[in-house]
Amino acid sequence: MSRHRDDTGAKLGMWLFLFTELFLFGGLFLLYAVYLSRYPREFAAAGREMHVVFGTANTAILITSSMLAATAVSAIQRDERRRVLWSLGGTVLCAAIFLFNKYLEWSAEISHGFYPNSPRLAAGPPGESVFFSLYYLTVGLHGLHVLIGGTLLIWVAVRVRRGVVHSGDYVLLENGALYWHLVDLIWIFIFPLYYLIL
């Protein structure tokens, strides 16, 4: 029995899955909106503790990675397998650098006493504690998605190397790249909300 193949269907399924991811983060953005309107001053004070340099660097890294993911897709259409693999490797490298930066940033913040349930936050105004809890949850959930997306792209790269994914059948790579763009897109919302506008 030949396997049923439907690339449009596979992409439709991926798009639907991306909607669910938006709604998953949507719950956290909703809390952000409500608590920002309730504690504008505390949020502003807490926002000044964010490291804008790290945030900006990570934004640039993620946008670059998204571009590389898109390059991989256009390369596979022309069957340039080496370029696909280099691009995917670059994307995954960017993901790793992003997570490493996150590790440095969180280490610095935690050493300053900013983490959920910390004595420093417990002594401060309640709004700041809410801000940092939301920050860690949102960025942590996003970091988890970077990890999942990176793993997914490594798996796709292995399939490209083995020749399973090629110019005649590359919907897996397209879906992997779509997922990666979503990870990027969510960060594009997190970055201004936590680092810039406060």
Add this chain to the structure above:
Amino acid sequence: MSSAEQAQPCTEGGFWRDTGRTGITSWIFSTDHKRIGLLYFYSTFGFFLVGVMLGLLIRLDLMTPASTLMGPQTYNALFTVHGVVMIFLFIIPGMPGAFGNLVMPIQIGARDVAFPRLNLFSWWLYIIGAGIILTSLFTGNGPPDTGWTFYVPFSARTSTNVSLAVLGVFTIGFSSILTGLNFITTIHRLRAEGMTWGRLPLFTWSLYATAWIQLLATPVLGITLALILAERLLGTGLFDPTRGGDPIMYQHLFWIYSHPAVYIMILPGMGVVSDIIPVFARKPIFGYKMIAFSSLAIAAAGSLVWGHHMFTSGMSDTAILVFSFLTFIVAIPSAIKVFNWVSTLYKGSISLEAPMLFALSFILLFSIGGLTGLILGAAATDIHVHDTDFVVGHFHYVMFGGAGFAFIAAMHYWLPKFYGRRYAEKPAIVGWALMFVGFNVLYFSMMVLGLKGMPRRYYHYLPEFAPLNLVATIGSWILALGLIIMLVNLFRGLFRGEPAGDNPWGGATLEWSIPTPPATENFEQEPVVTHGPYDFTRTGEP
């Protein structure tokens, strides 16, 4: 019919045999939508029976005002687990998982769903989630005692096994999302030639609307449950007023999912009824387009009414007015369905067989449940009956009298198609009659009790509520007796009954045009659809 036909084992042909594999692995690792459908059926229905036992125990404890049948902690665990099992392990996954999988791909003329392996993965996620929930009952500090809603602050503080139970529900939510995603893609991509949107059977239409809710609302439940875990494990304090959080935000997030979720539970049931009524009234459905459209309208409007669960929570009066108004809007598409079903019956040639009796009771019980829902949706009356037995009675009318009766109607309507044999008619009707009477005795008494002021979830109550509580408990026994008769008869019939034939009811949808039981690939060749799902002049043709 010949005796040779009778002697043949029920599950000889079709997808039961022609896979080449045998044994348990040919089931639990099968990607055939029919086998997965039956896996879902047995697992969800098994949990339904567990939930029924728990419910009967609750009723037994409430039979007298100061029962000492169990301790208060056990009682709290009992109503929590009853709710969690019934909602997350039976009603939500049950209808799409079991009958959606069994019937929907055949109804649209497809060989399988769009992502068969993902479909199997959904079932496994469901089983893993169920396993986690079951583990939470017997480990740690005992089963959760928060009620199925896991309201903060109690759920963040109680020492019982809430974290594990929440993790289990989270896993099941993932399963539900993947089923929804799969069904939407299937209905968009795999309809046979000629199966236009205007020829989709209404059961498939209802699954389509349901799938969108599963897809878009369930992630919000995911994040809400993750936030409970964060409260308990990390101490994030997002719902803790002493640290700037707000417990009402938890209620909002919870009901943003859980109100649309009641439409995940009821919409497929409405679809079943829409498919059964025209077949047993021997008349095309009245208002096909409006029934299909009202499913989508319920899905859309139902996503905007979650606040009506929170009228007494302390949110603003403006919010109460808006949510109350929107709640009344949802009643319109529901009423459209009821009027269309009744109009279909008008001047029909009605045959009162078991699936039809369950479907007709659905209309009555759902209407009572829906109208009492409006009493709760109107802000002024809600203040009076909030958190009383009236609420419990109301949602059992919708969930059990509606979704549950529709599930049983679907069992009688479709299972003979897949087992190849059918049940005896008379015991089925006796079972139905007892269930219908027991149901009303049980839950109508609870609604009256609620109006008199009996609070829900109380362990002991005032003696003045004793007589009606006794009546309700007796009702629960009648209901259980009916359920047992119904089940014994149904399963006896499926394994040892008369052969069902390809089209026992004279249905005109595609599943009745193929042999019983269906072959693994459903259709010998891809069907070309030339007429609508309720065109009974062409019964038996694709």
